[in-house]
Amino acid sequence: MIEKDKTYVVMGLLDSDSIAYAIGQVIEQWGGKVIFTVQNERMKRIFFDRNKKWAQEDKDRLNIKYCDVTVEEEVERLFADIGPIAGVTHSIAFANPKTCLGPEFHTDAHEDLKNGFHISAASLATVTKFAQPQMSEGGGIVTLSFASQLAFAYYNWMGVNKAALEATVRALARRHGKDLLRVNAVSAGPVSTKAAGAIHGFEELGKTWERISPLPWDPIGDKLEVAHAAAFLMGPYSKKISGQVLYVDGGASVIGGELLPHERP
Numbered sequence: 001m002i003e004k005d006k007t008y009v010v011m012g013l014l015d016s017d018s019i020a021y022a023i024g025q026v027i028e029q030w031g032g033k034v035i036f037t038v039q040n041e042r043m044k045r046i047f048f049d050r051n052k053k054w055a056q057e058d059k060d061r062l063n064i065k066y067c068d069v070t071v072e073e074e075v076e077r078l079f080a081d082i083g084p085i086a087g088v089t090h091s092i093a094f095a096n097p098k099t100c101l102g103p104e105f106h107t108d109a110h111e112d113l114k115n116g117f118h119i120s121a122a123s124l125a126t127v128t129k130f131a132q133p134q135m136s137e138g139g140g141i142v143t144l145s146f147a148s149q150l151a152f153a154y155y156n157w158m159g160v161n162k163a164a165l166e167a168t169v170r171a172l173a174r175r176h177g178k179d180l181l182r183v184n185a186v187s188a189g190p191v192s193t194k195a196a197g198a199i200h201g202f203e204e205l206g207k208t209w210e211r212i213s214p215l216p217w218d219p220i221g222d223k224l225e226v227a228h229a230a231a232f233l234m235g236p237y238s239k240k241i242s243g244q245v246l247y248v249d250g251g252a253s254v255i256g257g258e259l260l261p262h263e264r265p
């Protein structure tokens with residue numbers, strides 16, 4: 001649950017498949033107000049182009065602002081302009097798929113590595129720094145991670161970024177506990193989105209989850225369960241949870257020496 005009528009910022013909207021979109025919907029269903037952010041104006045146009053069939057009133061209802069998280073002034077302005085908020089979701093990641101993901105781990109594309117780290121991990125600190133003044137009564141900051149304790153084929157430097165993101169969560173939880181901010185991550189199983197589609201071998205990952213997840217895992221339907229957990233971590237029922245990584249992955253993260261269904265031979 002979240003606090004009714006309070007405002008929550010959900011960053012990282014690309015299209016209606018985005019995890020951010022599902023989180024925003026849950027917040028609204030639970031009685032909160034949502035401010036979405038997209039990276040820039042072009043992304044907002046793309047968002048509405050992809051949802052041409054929506055009624056105008058549905059489009060007007062969405063409160064969408066722009067914010068590139070690598071531009072400190074944009075993050076500062078975003079939070080300065082929006083007034084008091086009760087929670088923030090950072091649902092943002094990027095790494096150049098040509099150099100940072102794919103069949104070869106080694107790369108000399110150091111600028112791409114830095115950019116990927118900036119967007120996918122360090123930006124959580126920028127967001128927290130500028131969101132905090134608008135959260136005078138405290139609140140929840142949540143980010144989205146993926147199984148950083150394991151090395152996956154093709155995921156390469158994004159796996160490194162996710163480990164850095166989770167370390168950033170712990171450092172921010174330590175730094176901002178005195179401000180009554182809780183900072184946590186949801187580590188989600190694979191769900192079908194644009195970012196996931198850019199990962200070579202994503203379909204294979206879905207099949208892996210079918211094999212190893214003790215609970216059934218649906219890469220489309222279970223986005224909602226990921227959103228529920230993120231909303232919970234922003235809301236008042238998680239008041240003493242901070243610095244944690246909450247796995248919403250059907251239990252796959254605890255499975256070793258794979259056998260299951262159930263349990264062969």
Ligand SMILES: NC(=O)c1ccc[n+]([C@@H]2O[C@H](COP(=O)([O-])OP(=O)(O)OC[C@H]3O[C@@H](n4cnc5c(N)ncnc54)[C@H](O)[C@@H]3O)[C@@H](O)[C@H]2O)c1
Nearest residue numbers: 012013014018019068069092093144146190191193195196
């Ligand atoms: N899809 C999955 O299977 C899965 C699993 C676990 C974790 N995650 C994580 O969930 C988060 C959201 O991803 P998604 O799957 O919803 O995909 P998505 O493509 O819908 O969302 C990624 C978002 O990051 C934004 N972004 C990239 N660079 C940015 C920048 N400089 N400034 C602002 N925004 C920027 C994109 O515009 C996009 O809106 C990511 O952190 C992703 O790694 C996804």
